[in-house]
Amino acid sequence: AQSVTQLGSHVSVSEGALVLLRCNYSSSVPPYLFWYVQYPNQGLQLLLKYTSAATLVKGINGFEAEFKKSETSFHLTKPSAHMSDAAEYFCAVRTTGANSKLTFGKGITLSVRP
Amino acid sequence: KAGVTQTPRYLIKTRGQQVTLSCSPISGHRSVSWYQQTPGQGLQFLFEYFSETQRNKGNFPGRFSGRQFSNSRSEMNVSTLELGDSALYLCASSSSGTGVDYGYTFGSGTRLTVV
Numbered sequence: 001a002q003s004v005t006q007l008g009s010h011v012s013v014s015e016g017a018l019v020l021l022r023c024n025y026s027s028s029v030p031p032y033l034f035w036y037v038q039y040p041n042q043g044l045q046l047l048l049k050y051t052s053a054a055t056l057v058k059g060i061n062g063f064e065a066e067f068k069k070s071e072t073s074f075h076l077t078k079p080s081a082h083m084s085d086a087a088e089y090f091c092a093v094r095t096t097g098a099n100s101k102l103t104f105g106k107g108i109t110l111s112v113r114p
Numbered sequence: 115k116a117g118v119t120q121t122p123r124y125l126i127k128t129r130g131q132q133v134t135l136s137c138s139p140i141s142g143h144r145s146v147s148w149y150q151q152t153p154g155q156g157l158q159f160l161f162e163y164f165s166e167t168q169r170n171k172g173n174f175p176g177r178f179s180g181r182q183f184s185n186s187r188s189e190m191n192v193s194t195l196e197l198g199d200s201a202l203y204l205c206a207s208s209s210s211g212t213g214v215d216y217g218y219t220f221g222s223g224t225r226l227t228v229v
Contacts, residue, residue, distance in 0.1 A: 034217060043118075043204055043220035090157065101170045102147065102206070102218060104157040 002027045002093050006105035014113045019078040021108050023091030026072065033074045034092040035065055044090065050074060086112045118207050118221035126227045132193040135224045139186050139207030146188040148180060151202040163188055195228045
């Protein structure tokens with residue numbers, strides 16, 4: 001079985017500060033990993049994905065994430081937060097099996113202070 | 115390139131009624147997944163269809179059902195609605211069914227309120 005843990009439900013940073021959103025996964029087989037962002041009253045938008053190529057993945061809007069197999073982690077970072085980054089962020093995992101499913105973490109709400 | 119289209123955008127139903135939600139995937143995508151999002155339970159997987167076949171199903175009661183048509187459009191149906199079915203229902207499409215290529219593209223969702 002696969003699962004995702006996103007510790008904490010809310011992170012608050014100052015504008016211009018580093019953003020770090022943590023994600024740990026559990027999977028018995030090599031996973032595909034994703035980060036999605038959701039703005040109020042909207043669907044989910046893909047930020048980036050790991051599919052067993054480079055372990056450091058760059059996404060949209062200046063976000064990046066590093067796959068660390070030894071730590072079973074896929075933390076999301078952005079060097080400098082912008083007010084427009086305030087949203088809810090979801091980490092998700094899917095295994096390579098054809099009958100696997102995309103499993104989401106509980107999500108983290110990011111607030112950005114002026 | 116048109117995105118994933120979900121209709122209707124908002125819906126209000128009465129307990130005991132049934133509802134059908136529609137999802138049109140990105141052209142060429144053969145996989146459609148459905149998710150229920152609530153503040154308490156987060157994003158929960160309902161089912162996934164690939165080329166008209168249900169490939170995976172989540173832990174929801176039989177009142178929740180779905181289907182996919184030959185043009186890849188999908189519908190989900192909820193019968194005998196309960197207050198707890200109030201949620202945002204999201205549809206996602208993928209060309210490969212694994213998200214390896216372009217990831218999963220989500221629609222804006224259908225907000226269902228059961229009164």
